[in-house]
Each structure stands twice: as structure tokens, then as C-alpha cells.
Amino acid sequence: MLKYAGAGTLMLFGASIAWWGAGDWSLFLKITAGIALAPLILAGVLTGAFISGDRHRANFHSETKDDREFRSRWSKRLACFSAPSVIFLLALFIEYFMTN
Incomplete structure (x- = not known):
């Protein structure tokens, strides 16, 4: 992850x-x-952060473990x-708001 x-x-x-x-x-x-x-x-799209819980649950049960690990990675x-x-x-924002 460091790279x-x-x-x-x-x-x-x-x-x-x-x-x-x-x-x-x-x-x-x-x-x-x-x-x-x-x-x-893009990370939010891969993790399913922008979809409903029902859709996320359906995707979870219809995909393979390898696909899930790939998206998570x-x-x-x-x-x-x-x-x-x-x-x-x-x-930058903290410095800006602290000086103004």
C-alpha cells in the first residue's frame, strides 16, 4: 500500500x-x-457506497469471493x-480557517 x-x-x-x-x-x-x-x-463505486442496502446485499450474494476481494483490494x-x-x-483548509 505504501507504493x-x-x-x-x-x-x-x-x-x-x-x-x-x-x-x-x-x-x-x-x-x-x-x-x-x-x-x-472510484473507490466508492467499487465498494458500493453509492447504492442502496438492498442492491448491495444482492450484489454481495451474486458475486464470487475473488471478485469481492479484487474490488476491496x-x-x-x-x-x-x-x-x-x-x-x-x-x-490547507485548517490553516486558512485558523488565520481568518
Whole structure:
């Protein structure tokens, strides 16, 4: 899981290089938010977080154990990938609200 968190950190570093090159703070925040939210939404789709309980129960009983483990493994990987960006964005928002 650390290699996915490392990849997320590298993406965050790439976003900071894009910000430094363009000099646009809003571009940096948009890229970072995209890096944070897109994998989390995909992880939510894989885990079935956006469907009803009845649908989730039906999916659980109609899929194989291997498919369930595959979806669980990839949702964990996606969450680890987005964790550095989420932590960074939370730190920015906390710092912003503490100073204002």
C-alpha cells in the first residue's frame, strides 16, 4: 500500500511543479482536488457506497469471493493513492480557517 501512497505523493509533487511553472495557485488547488477526489469516487463505486442496502446485499450474494476481494483490494489502493492529497488539502483548509 505504501507504493500507492508514494505514487499519490509523486502526483502531489507534480501538481506543485505545475503550480510553480504556471504561478497559478488555483490551478494547483484544482489539480490537487482532482487527485484527491477522483480516486475516492472510484473507490466508492467499487465498494458500493453509492447504492442502496438492498442492491448491495444482492450484489454481495451474486458475486464470487475473488471478485469481492479484487474490488476491496483496488478500493484500498485508490484510497491510499488519494490520501496524501486529502491530507494536504485538509491542512490547507485548517490553516486558512485558523488565520481568518
